[in-house]
Amino acid sequence: MGAIIADDLSSFSGEKREAVVLPSLLRLWPEILQDLLQPENTDRSSTDRFFRRWTFNFFGKILEKNTLPLIRSLHSEHHGCLFCGAGPGLLDDLKPIQKNLHKMLIISSDTALAPLLANQIVPDLILSIDAGRGTEYHFSAAQKLKKIPFPSSIPVLSWLPGPSVLDDFFSDIIYYPSSFPFDQVLCEYAKLDFWENPSRNLAGLALILAGLAGFASLYTAGADFKAKNQQSHIRGSGYTYYALQRVNRTCSLEMYRPGGYSDRLTQKNKTALEGLMDLSVKLGIKVLPLSEGHAPKLKETLTEPKIQITAEKIKQKELIQFFLKHWNHFPFSMMGMEFGGKFFQLKNKIRALLESSAQEN
Numbered sequence: 633m634g635a636i637i638a639d640d641l642s643s644f645s646g647e648k649r650e651a652v653v654l655p656s657l658l659r660l661w662p663e664i665l666q667d668l669l670q671p672e673n674t675d676r677s678s679t680d681r682f683f684r685r686w687t688f689n690f691f692g693k694i695l696e697k698n699t700l701p702l703i704r705s706l707h708s709e710h711h712g713c714l715f716c717g718a719g720p721g722l723l724d725d726l727k728p729i730q731k732n733l734h735k736m737l738i739i740s741s742d743t744a745l746a747p748l749l750a751n752q753i754v755p756d757l758i759l760s761i762d763a764g765r766g767t768e769y770h771f772s773a774a775q776k777l778k779k780i781p782f783p784s785s786i787p788v789l790s791w792l793p794g795p796s797v798l799d800d801f802f803s804d805i806i807y808y809p810s811s812f813p814f815d816q817v818l819c820e821y822a823k824l825d826f827w828e829n830p831s832r833n834l835a836g837l838a839l840i841l842a843g844l845a846g847f848a849s850l851y852t853a854g855a856d857f858k859a860k861n862q863q864s865h866i867r868g869s870g871y872t873y874y875a876l877q878r879v880n881r882t883c884s885l886e887m888y889r890p891g892g893y894s895d896r897l898t899q900k901n902k903t904a905l906e907g908l909m910d911l912s913v914k915l916g917i918k919v920l921p922l923s924e925g926h927a928p929k930l931k932e933t934l935t936e937p938k939i940q941i942t943a944e945k946i947k948q949k950e951l952i953q954f955f956l957k958h959w960n961h962f963p964f965s966m967m968g969m970e971f972g973g974k975f976f977q978l979k980n981k982i983r984a985l986l987e988s989s990a991q992e993n
Contacts, residue, residue, distance in 0.1 A: 686793030722854025770870030
């Protein structure tokens with residue numbers, strides 16, 4: 633098995649790589665692969681469920697976009713960095729620093745965008761990675777608000793396997809290099825290191841961005857990973873927007889409760905929180921929840937702080953040629969075990985699309 637993997641990946645010389653083991657391989661060789669290759673905190677159920685969609689989205693964006701902006705650096709003039717999650721305590725967490733929010737670099741999860749805008753809080757950067765249908769509901773909820781125009785020019789950070797609806801809402805979409813197998817190939821081409829996020833959560837991405845911008849700490853709001861007063865998420869998000877469309881005399885809004893959070897930390901959320909703390913130690917950046925009384929000491933500022941994101945723009949033509957050149961080195965034969973003949977069809981379809989696009993260019 634080790635010889636097969638080494639042979640398939642021999643053409644990639646980068647030092648930093650992560651092996652992602654598909655569930656079918658674990659069923660065939662559990663003793664060999666479970667301990668050697670499978671990271672303990674990998675969300676195997678998500679990989680099993682979304683791998684095909686992630687692959688489609690990844691190559692779909694390559695085929696659709698003439699250039700792909702990959703983030704290289706982030707510069708901020710703000711005096712603090714704040715991540716806003718969609719936990720039910722989000723607005724309560726923000727109350728003590730409400731008057732000073734404009735001094736902080738506000739990084740919002742896509743789920744928290746609508747509640748923030750409804751309270752006249754406009755983030756500086758949005759994170760969105762979920763390839764599921766819920767992402768569209770979160771942005772639709774924000775778009776239908778009457779109090780404030782939808783801020784379509786706010787930069788959005790995502791990943792190539794992520795949601796395909798972002799272009800319908802935003803004009804400035806930037807991608808980060810993840811540990812997704814094809815993203816690692818892209819990193820080889822762009823000479824970039826992929827981002828390791830052991831939390832598997834947007835808070836982990838915000839922590840990486842805080843480090844990229846030179847902050848020594850990251851304040852968090854609505855990111856306690858727990859439900860509150862029978863609410864799993866802040867009211868007004870895409871979950872509320874989805875539920876309102878289904879309210880009737882026998883089904884109230886309170887009867888709909890999306891999964892993810894409970895009154896006590898679930899095992900998945902414990903793993904996410906532990907991963908966040910591990911990443912905090914690795915990067916040397918403190919995570920300071922506002923819900924625990926941490927308050928930033930902010931300097932007075934006479935001008936509106938700004939952010940500047942520098943991105944490496946990858947050209948479509950050269951990238952397609954790179955993928956075609958190395959196509960036979962990808963371990964598609966092993967991936968095909970996971971999805972049977974369907975994945976072989978996906979492989980051939982993607983290659984045909986890449987070849988067609990290369991000929992057109």
